[in-house]
Amino acid sequence: MITFEAAHRIVLENSVSFGEERVPLSEGLGRVLAEDIAADRDFPPYDRSTRDGIAIRFSAWEAGISSFTIQGVAAAGAPQITLQNDRFCVEIMTGAMVPTNADTVVMYEQLNIEDGHATVLQPVRLGQNIHKKGGDTEKGEVVLKKGKKIGPSAIGVLASVGKTEVLVKKLPKIAVVSTGNELVAVHETPEPHQIRTSNSYTVAAALEKEKIVATRLHFSDNREEIKAGIDKTFQNFDVVLLSGGVSKGKYDFLPEVFKELGVDQLFHRVKQRPGKPLWFGKHRASDTTIFGFPGNPGSTYANYHVYFLPWLFKSLGLKWGLPKIRLAEAFQNTTDLTRFIRASTYLEDNELCATLVKANGSGDLTSLVATSGFLIIAPEKEHSAGELLPFIPTEKTLP
Numbered sequence: 001m002i003t004f005e006a007a008h009r010i011v012l013e014n015s016v017s018f019g020e021e022r023v024p025l026s027e028g029l030g031r032v033l034a035e036d037i038a039a040d041r042d043f044p045p046y047d048r049s050t051r052d053g054i055a056i057r058f059s060a061w062e063a064g065i066s067s068f069t070i071q072g073v074a075a076a077g078a079p080q081i082t083l084q085n086d087r088f089c090v091e092i093m094t095g096a097m098v099p100t101n102a103d104t105v106v107m108y109e110q111l112n113i114e115d116g117h118a119t120v121l122q123p124v125r126l127g128q129n130i131h132k133k134g135g136d137t138e139k140g141e142v143v144l145k146k147g148k149k150i151g152p153s154a155i156g157v158l159a160s161v162g163k164t165e166v167l168v169k170k171l172p173k174i175a176v177v178s179t180g181n182e183l184v185a186v187h188e189t190p191e192p193h194q195i196r197t198s199n200s201y202t203v204a205a206a207l208e209k210e211k212i213v214a215t216r217l218h219f220s221d222n223r224e225e226i227k228a229g230i231d232k233t234f235q236n237f238d239v240v241l242l243s244g245g246v247s248k249g250k251y252d253f254l255p256e257v258f259k260e261l262g263v264d265q266l267f268h269r270v271k272q273r274p275g276k277p278l279w280f281g282k283h284r285a286s287d288t289t290i291f292g293f294p295g296n297p298g299s300t301y302a303n304y305h306v307y308f309l310p311w312l313f314k315s316l317g318l319k320w321g322l323p324k325i326r327l328a329e330a331f332q333n334t335t336d337l338t339r340f341i342r343a344s345t346y347l348e349d350n351e352l353c354a355t356l357v358k359a360n361g362s363g364d365l366t367s368l369v370a371t372s373g374f375l376i377i378a379p380e381k382e383h384s385a386g387e388l389l390p391f392i393p394t395e396k397t398l399p
């Protein structure tokens with residue numbers, strides 16, 4: 001049995017790159033950008049008015065002119081016009097091109113408009129209310145660096161530089177496999193000795209948050225069925241996430257089946273709770289990475305977040321790190337195992353705090369919904385209320 005730190009290190013050392021692909025802009029959100037994006041023109045591309053009002057030439061105001069004859073209107077989306085005379089002004093709308101010869105915009109709130117004339121009522125500054133061409137970013141400058149997850153604002157930048165398609169990191173093809181004779185499908189009514197399968201739905205739903213559409217499979221606790229099923233799965237997927245079948249029970253066939261299929265076991269069993277029987281390895285022949293999560297829902301869920309997610313992030317070239325959270329109550333880990341403790345979060349004085357969630361062991365599925373993440377507690381460690389601890393968010397942690 002190895003320590004949590006050693007297991008975590010081995011998992012991260014075995015990250016994989018899945019290459020790159022082009023996707024339509026509309027599918028880019030949440031993907032990892034695989035190309036630097038340069039501005040195809042200046043930002044903004046022309047001197048644009050930031051107010052509705054009039055455009056004037058500042059030198060005219062400086063020379064004592066405060067009432068201007070309205071020459072015309074500059075609307076957003078209309079080609080640039082020319083201010084024909086220093087005594088003239090052009091009514092201008094937000095987003096419109098500032099006319100040639102004009103250099104200053106006065107907003108309507110500071111004007112009196114009557115009989116085709118605009119009188120300026122307040123002092124004016126040269127260049128006011130104009131967003132200068134290239135003032136944010138110049139043409140050719142990198143506006144988005146590769147290696148970052150694409151968020152809504154990056155989608156906006158990609159749109160504005162004309163990227164109908166974007167190069168992103170490819171996502172792995174993942175099979176989420178449940179095992180166990182006690183499991184029946186969701187639409188079925190379980191017999192007294194059965195339960196409906198839930199882990200494969202939980203894991204597939206968690207993967208959806210990473211933009212991965214997984215394939216759900218189920219194998220019964222039958223050695224030959226598992227062996228044939230797993231073998232086929234290796235051929236079709238980059239990653240197999242299994243739940244159940246890796247503990248010490250009579251029907252936990254996976255470790256032996258893996259051996260028979262020539263899988264390279266990188267570790268089995270970790271000094272941790274929940275999820276001690278965690279199994280991790282690689283099927284080199286098909287280049288498949290295998291995570292065998294113990295079947296208890298709390299174990300599968302914790303191990304998914306503790307091991308698989310950082311592995312996925314590293315594989316996609318993303319940085320992985322954990323925030324610290326303030327512990328609201330004392331906790332003593334009397335075991336020699338690293339503990340992943342279910343916690344729910346709340347804000348106090350704008351600081352994220354964690355209270356412990358009561359759970360009936362790792363099999364307690366229903367209390368997982370009250371859990372916003374797991375606190376990581378080192379073996380034989382005692383923590384007082386108020387201490388800061390590393391926290392793995394599993395759900396939205398802020399209200």
Ligand code: AMP
Nearest residue numbers: 178197198199200244245247294295296
């Ligand atoms: P195992 O790791 O196969 O020994 O399973 C441990 C516990 O987790 C057993 O009580 C199983 O019934 C339960 N379990 C295993 N797989 C699932 C699943 N996909 N959904 C819900 N519970 C499961």
Ligand code: MG
Nearest residue numbers: 179180244245
């Ligand atoms: Mg089982």
